[in-house]
Amino acid sequence: MVKILIIHGPNLDLLGKREQGIYGKITLQQINNTLKDIGKARKVKLKIMQSNHEGEIVSIIGRAKNEFNAILINPAAYTHTSVAIRDAILASGLPVVEVHLSNIYAREEFRQKSLISPVVRGGVYGFGINSYTLGLNAAILLARDNAQKRR
Numbered sequence: 086m087v088k089i090l091i092i093h094g095p096n097l098d099l100l101g102k103r104e105q106g107i108y109g110k111i112t113l114q115q116i117n118n119t120l121k122d123i124g125k126a127r128k129v130k131l132k133i134m135q136s137n138h139e140g141e142i143v144s145i146i147g148r149a150k151n152e153f154n155a156i157l158i159n160p161a162a163y164t165h166t167s168v169a170i171r172d173a174i175l176a177s178g179l180p181v182v183e184v185h186l187s188n189i190y191a192r193e194e195f196r197q198k199s200l201i202s203p204v205v206r207g208g209v210y211g212f213g214i215n216s217y218t219l220g221l222n223a224a225i226l227l228a229r230d231n232a233q234k235r236r
Contacts, residue, residue: 090152158201
């Protein structure tokens with residue numbers, strides 16, 4: 086069975102409570118439930134985690150290669166600052182899709198640079214929860230292709 090690792094970065098556990106004008110009223114649990122429904126319907130196993138700690142995210146990505154076929158990640162604020170997460174993605178050798186609820190390129194100047202985008206297969210941003218659903222569907226396609234190559 087195809088397996089996808091989903092990583093939510095820092096402060097995403099506060100969705101629905103913070104900056105609703107930017108991120109909307111949706112909660113992380115609602116996003117996760119939607120992703121689980123898609124995974125079930127598409128017969129894909131998902132492991133979903135959220136962390137506010139860069140090192141934990143790096144460690145999880147580092148262990149992902151032997152267990153997962155693809156990664157879906159919203160690095161949140163680490164998008165703009167984490168060389169460590171960037172390097173872990175590169176080292177994993179897995180196809181990765183980057184997602185963001187908001188359009189990072191239409192926000193503050195410091196948010197308009199992603200250290201992650203150059204090392205992922207693609208990204209979806211600015212569509213709220215649909216960024217996640219579109220991103221997951223892309224990750225499923227990549228994961229299935231990756232699983233075929235491993236056989």
